[in-house]
Amino acid sequence: xxxxxxxxxxxxxxxxxxxxxxxxxxxxxxxxxxxxxxxxxxxxxxxxxxxxxxxxxxxxxxxxxxxxxxxxxxxxxxxxxxxxxxxxxxxxxxxxxxxxxxxxxxxxxxxxxxxxxxxxxxxxxxxxxxxxxxxxxxxxxxxxxxxxxxxxxxxxxxxxxxxxxxxxxxxxxxxxxxxxxxxxxxxxxxxxxxxxxxxxxxxxxxxxxxxxxxxxxxxxxxxxxxxxxxxxxxxxxxxxxxxxxxxxxxxxxxxxxxxxxxxxxxxxxxxxxxxxxxxxxxxxxxxxxxxxxxx
Numbered sequence: 122x123x124x125x126x127x128x129x130x131x132x133x134x135x136x137x138x139x140x141x142x143x144x145x146x147x148x149x150x151x152x153x154x155x156x157x158x159x160x161x162x163x164x165x166x167x168x169x170x171x172x173x174x175x176x177x178x179x180x181x182x183x184x185x186x187x188x189x190x191x192x193x194x195x196x197x198x199x200x201x202x203x204x205x206x207x208x209x210x211x212x213x214x215x216x217x218x219x220x221x222x223x224x225x226x227x228x229x230x231x232x233x234x235x236x237x238x239x240x241x242x243x244x245x246x247x248x249x250x251x252x253x254x255x256x257x258x259x260x261x262x263x264x265x266x267x268x269x270x271x272x273x274x275x276x277x278x279x280x281x282x283x284x285x286x287x288x289x290x291x292x293x294x295x296x297x298x299x300x301x302x303x304x305x306x307x308x309x310x311x312x313x314x315x316x317x318x319x320x321x322x323x324x325x326x327x328x329x330x331x332x333x334x335x336x337x338x339x340x341x342x343x344x345x346x347x348x349x350x351x352x353x354x355x356x357x358x359x360x361x362x363x364x365x366x367x368x369x370x371x372x373x374x375x376x377x378x379x380x381x382x383x384x385x386x387x388x389x390x391x392x393x394x395x396x397x398x399x400x401x402x403x404x405x406x407x408x409x410x411x412x413x414x415x416x
Contacts, residue, residue, distance in 0.1 A: 122339070125335075126343075130328075131253060131255065132295075134256050135159065135257045137264065138157060139157055140157060147170075147214075151170070152168065155169060155221075166195055166229065166230050168198045169221045170198065170199075170211060171270060172214055174217075176269070176271065177270055178217055179409075180220070180265050180276045181278070181279055181409065182261060182262050182291075183222045183278075184279070184283075185284050187228075187323055188204055188283075191236065193229065194228035195222050198220070199211065204395060204397060206397050219265070219268065221265045223261045225257070225283075227250070240324040240325055249329060254325065255290050275414075277301065278298045278300075279405065281305050282359075282395065283306070283326075284306075285303035286307075290340055293340040299348075300348040301350070304401055305360065305395050308361070309365075310331070310332060310336065313364050321359050337368050338367065338371025341368065345384070348411075350387075351385070351388070354389075354390050354394045354396065355389060356392065356393060357394045358395070372385065386404070388400070388404045
């Protein structure tokens with residue numbers, strides 16, 4: 122299954138080449154504005170926040186969301202977005218993490234060609250936009266882990282919505298991710314199809330034959346025994362409770378089979394929807410402190 126998933130997620134097929142960095146000093150942390158280049162010659166922008174103190178520090182690969190806001194992209198890192206309590210880039214830096222976000226295809230400065238055009242072109246070629254996204258994030262992790270100020274043995278992944286899906290999909294096939302926290306995306310795809318809720322998700326997420334390889338519950342379970350936090354709002358139409366429960370049954374079984382049941386944390390809020398809540402924010406920060414800050 123793992124090799125088939127890596128192929129489906131196109132790992133190794135979309136390397137990012139580092140081109141330049143511009144430094145900026147914030148009040149109590151540092152920012153790096155980055156430029157990478159795709160194999161096709163497309164400029165890929167990134168932003169990194171880091172503590173001012175000498176490292177090495179734990180790292181977080183932070184993958185931005187979708188939210189039908191293709192204009193936001195990496196601005197989520199420093200400015201936040203409507204679904205978040207506030208920007209997390211500065212928060213992570215102040216808590217001692219080197220955090221990287223790169224702009225995904227069809228978002229921000231890469232908004233054209235758009236999501237539909239890119240997804241259709243990839244699908245007609247037997248690939249997927251999601252596969253390109255996951256593969257680019259694996260390459261971004263390569264670069265992040267190579268930094269002198271990063272402890273590559275303490276590398277987490279985080280995202281909300283689309284960023285959450287890509288985070289645990291990547292963690293499922295890349296053991297370098299020490300811990301993953303994902304909010305507002307986890308659900309069984311077959312159940313979403315049965316209820317029609319699958320059509321609420323973006324076309325980027327369509328990976329040919331994915332369900333013949335593994336369900337989302339099994340992909341998330343492939344992270345075991347590494348720590349994972351799943352945050353869900355029970356009123357979220359993108360992750361209806363029945364689809365969440367189906368996935369959780371599989372993921373919990375795989376964590377139990379590795380003797381790591383305690384490493385799977387589930388934070389559910391019965392009165393919340395497709396947004397990060399204050400309690401979710403605290404759960405994420407506590408999760409990473411517990412699993413990345415301990416040497």
